[in-house]
Amino acid sequence: MNKKLALVSGIASLVLTACASQQDRVTASGSYEYLKAEQRTKLQVPSDLDTPEFEDDYAVPTVKQTGNDALIGRDLEVVPPALVIPLVTGSHVQDGYKGATVLIDQVKDSETLDKTIWNSLIGYLEEKGIAVENFAPDEGRLVTDWMPVNLNEDDEGDGWFDWSSDEKSTVAKGRFLFTLELKPHGRTGQLSASLLDYKQGETSLDERNPMQVRRDEVEILNRVIGHYEYLNQLETNRRIAEIRQGLDMEMGFDSDGNPAFVLDARYDIAWPRIQLVLRKLGFNVKDLDKRNGLIFVQYTDEQVSWWKGLLSSDDAKLLDYDEYRLKVKDLGAKTSITFMDNESTPFDAKMLTDLFEPFEQVMTEDGLDI
Template sequence: MKKTILLSILAVAVTAGCTSSETRKRASGNFDYLEVTEAQMLKVPDDLKRPPLSNRYELPEAQSPHKILGSDVLIDSPRLVLPLVNGSHVEEGSEKATVLFDQIDDSKPLDTTIWDTVLGYLEVNNIAVESFDRENNTLVTDWVISRKNIDSSWYEFNEEVTEQARKFKLTVDVAPHGRTAKLNVENVAFVDENGDSQLANISPFELRENEVNFLNYIIQEYDFGIRLAQNERIALIRDGFQSELGFNPDGDAAFVVDAAYENAWPRLLLVLRKMGFDVIDLDQSSGLMFLKYNGEDRPWYSGIFSDEKLDLDKVNYRLLVQAVGDKTAVTFKDSDNKAFEVKQATNLFTVFSEYMAEENLDI
């Protein structure tokens, strides 16, 4: 009995060892249909009338130059483009290795962001650039070397590695409005492990796999870059900014924050809440906030150690936020859109600057 079980286990192991990962990707079984020849036309004697013929079930000629028959038929799932980046998506029904990006960061043009990502990925992975036409938004890589282990039987302990080389052409197509761009990857050259050029002989399935895999690596790099930039920006905003009394571009008394507009804006939302303002409405594109003052959000014991408080009526106010170079001007106004006088702004500045500079500000 034990001997029978042992032999069964060995038989299963040998069978599994004979099935490679490459074999499992392809159709298997009976391929007798490859030996079938076309049937001859019906022969009708001369003295009989030929019946009407129909081409209803006639199979069209294959459009692909590749004869994909028998074991050449791949049965595993095709490679899919993975639009991991916020604002990215794929074209429905497209067979190309293409992804579309929407503009998320307005600090620089979308095509510049894409090319910075591509060049960064190539540099990190030591992939040289054969040509780069920035004006026409096209780039051709140098040889991209891939290494693959050759499948061996389960009882063989040595592993053989083969090397293949590919070149890719990347194209960026920017929409006329500049807010969406399409990145396409095309495999333009392929050399097998024997050093022979085989691009013309690659099946459409393998060609798509090559292109989509390379594109997905770039998408991952794009996503990593966005998340890294967001984390750095969040850390910068939480650390706080210094500010000083000054004037806005219109000459009104204002608080000049030592931060770029896109960083000062979200920080202001935290500061205003701590100062006791509720934001009723806001429009970041125009730099306007509509506020209501409800009283400063300070602990009950803070008045024991400090006399600082806001001398403001609990009514509605307005806030004008303006970019001034690499700094930001914040102007407090009353409900009639009249800017605070210098004295009134000065009385407000101490509390404002304290919260604006406070690290890890929490609401």
């Protein structure tokens, strides 16, 4: 019986200690005796005496009150500032901007930036089971339904003994407005989150101070940014796997009717894959222009001799040691590669046929190093 009482007493002590420590973590330490201080009145000099001269050397200047006068003592939370974390590649925050805002640069051209951002945001809301109350992409606005705030992503699995969270027993919920503004050039978007409504038990938005509101807004925005970066990583990993995977290739023609290699791959996958193949075949890439599909190379054959067994003589080489140009064109689901000399004259069918076998062997090989 005594053991049971000791166990219950120990658990109760731990709970009380945990609750107290939660309050102590967000309030200033030390004495609050200064709250009892009173304003001293000015020295009263009797009318029959001379008034002494007063110096203003140590006068405390009047400061402009910009905050809430009620936030003093234990009512003032002393916590780290809420910071927007620009995890997404090409994202950054604007210096001096106080709102929950992130600037995102466009890093891929497969779709417009606003579509990418909205798809990521809506995907996050759907994944978390949060409804969209209003969505007006033309106006750059999305309003969410009620969603949890101030919760970590893994809070759902926490046990009753986890006292690390600052949350109360009642889950706080909020409705948020997301706004997206594109810069005139269309390659940078400004995504912002604003708290429209809040409830936690009897607490409403009017009872939240500006610091708490900003903390909620920044936390929600950081969750959205994290999901955006997660999708980017998935896309990057998928793309790397496609690039390393062997691609089928055949002889054919480009859109201008010149003899060309035709790859069974989209342009965005074929472009980096071609560079890997060229490097393994002994070509040095000197310059490239993805937008116009041009690759400038120099054939050196340095430390590359594995393919010579495919040719008729031991001293054979793919090409003369010279500079060449490749024209890469998007054919929809396929991509063409046109070899040209240094004067941009396309190779004839015979010259291209001589290159086909070693080029195809490397192009269809799986697991090329990136």
